[in-house]
Amino acid sequence: MSMVDVQPSAAGMTMTPPPRKRVLPGWAIFAIGVVAVVGVLATTSYLTGQPALTSTSTMQNTITLGLPILLCGLGGIWAERSGMINIGLEGMMILGTWGAAFGGYHWGPWVAVLSGMIFGAVGGALHAVATVTFGVNHIVSGVAINLLGAGVAKYLSTLIFAPISDNPRDSPPIEQFDTYSAPGLSDWLGDLEREQRVVISDIAGLLRGLVTGVSPTLIIGILLVILTYVVLWRTRFGLRLRSCGENPKAAESLGVNVYFYKYVAVIASGALAGIGGAALVLGSSPSIYQEGQTANRGFIGLAAMIFGNWRPGGTLAGAGLFGYADGLRLSATPEAVHALLYAAVISAGLLVIWQLFRRKWTTAALAAVGAVGVYALYFATDELPQEFLPYMPHIITLIVLALAAQRLRPPAADGVPYRRGEGD
């Protein structure tokens, strides 16, 4: 009757569809996706006269706000690939933000990243003890850790930051990383962007955002994407870790210490969420810890992971999408955000064509209705209500989950309780 009896089949994040064969390699899908997104944005920017959609500052905000989501998503991959659902990413990220502010205030930005990582890892270790050793339902333990993480951060903030910053909810500002710009390239792209030529200026603006004012946190994030891929998919260690997420009993029968791999995975997951918290602190201006700063980004990171089909490249794309929705709000006018509706219409139109091509008539019809509906909304309004703008990523998350959830394949034993020696 209690929550700890959750049946395995219902505990995964999505229902399990039959396996599908990939027609194209992952990198090709990724490239096509990037081209499609840039194309839609460039077209929208041209047709609605909103250059902010593809400006340098939008891209920079996308990176700043997408990084914490990306890192949480990577954390989600580590945990769930070993079969552990980690809803506690949010709490671990909150711990990471506090740790980063504490370490950063005393010893500078590099220590901020390190201490954020350690604090997140402590949260991960707690989750591991509860779920792996004691077999508590993963989601329940995660919810408890979210409560606990928020409480600990609040308590420590009142205890330690309040005397320094005179505010129990904020930390004093910490030193930021020096940023780097690619010399020459950045200016050349800037010139191109200013010329306002169709498509070329859009691409220049987006690229310039990638190479101007680059913070080491971005480099850390990209390296961690690559590291996650290489470790989990190209090493023996990773194969064993993933086998614990697919079929722990089979892994056990081959002599894999399932508890060990699950512990490593969940602690790594917490550490990544903690680095995400550090990226959030370092990316905000001024760089401070603030109560409520994470604003559900841990959960959005999980959504990015699901969007990315439990793989690093896809998660990167998902984090980019959510980061963009969040970043545009900061750098652009409400009209520019309104223009996103137009982008949604174009995307829905492309979806209609694709579904007609695949002879999926019902989906095509639904997409067409959606496109017309959103266009009507675009036509009838001048701007979206200001109050909803902060929640754009959440709305997009819901839409993405609704559209994508059934085509994805989570690890087979995701969220299934495992106890050594209980095999059939």
Next chain:
Amino acid sequence: MNARLRSSLLAPVLAVVVAAGLCAIVLLLSGANPASALGAMIGQVGEGQVAVDIVNSTAIYMLAALAAAIGFHMNLLNIGIEGQYRVGALVAAIVGGAIVLPPVLHWLVILLVAAIAGAAWATLPAILKVTRGVHEVLSTIMMNAIAFGLAAFLIRRDQFGILIGNNVSTEPIAESGQVPGIDLGSRGTIFGLVFLAVVAAGVYGVVMNRTRFGFELKASGLSPTAAAAGGVNAKKMIVVSLLVSGAVAGLVGMPEILGRDHAYTLNFASGYGFAGIGIALLGRNHPVGIAFGSLLWAFLEKAKGALDNEGVPREIATIMQGSIVLSVVVAYEIVKRMDLAAEQRRVGRATGTAVEPEAVK
């Protein structure tokens, strides 16, 4: 019976002891005396309106925990209570301020509207769950965030908000729609809707244990396959239980709105939803357990102010709540394993075959 009672009481007691131990360590580390801190918190109950505040909060937490427990029976984690009660309270306040009906009928209608609005906010996650397989945890978390946006939008002064003093709120509800409380003078006023929570807990207990619906709900939660074989429509049960959970969640804001604020204001309380989830776990989805869990939670919440005088940040109460939830789920798991092992030993003795404790599923 004795063994059952022992195992059902052992876990919460164990959990509270472990959580108290953890907090004592935290208190010692921050240089305070745990005993005097606890003494100060208990002493606080006698001060001013604290005792009445605790009673009122207990009722609110009970409603939130009942909403969570309904989902738990079905293995659904309705994290969305937070958003559902906000939307319920907001819509009910708007409707209640716009209409005037005879007394009693007026507030009954407001309660009904709150429940419907709460259920409506749970509808999308329910539909996404059964048609698209989207996990309710993620969808309801997103709905929570969107509820904040919706509330901020609807309370704008060009929508339904009006300026009273320097606080924006909805149109105040007329006296016919207000629920009178029990006035205890300087001790404060007990909300009339405290009894709503008691009634809700009673109805919940009866429905879960004495009706076909409750049986089907529990059966689907314990074994979806067995329930399906018994002719229970799993998808229907998911939708119904999420909507009922949302409807109860819609009522969470009502004691405060109909008993004290008489409008939805900008500083409407938040956090009851997450508290409700913790309390439902603590009380093991049992109405009496939920009542005691709510009382403990309300005590921690309302008496924590006393800690400031002890030189301890009052936020330690949140740590205590979080560690109680974590210890309680761990404690239940340990007790369950102990019971299982005891059962195996008993079966082994009865049948005369030695059973290895670990080898039986």
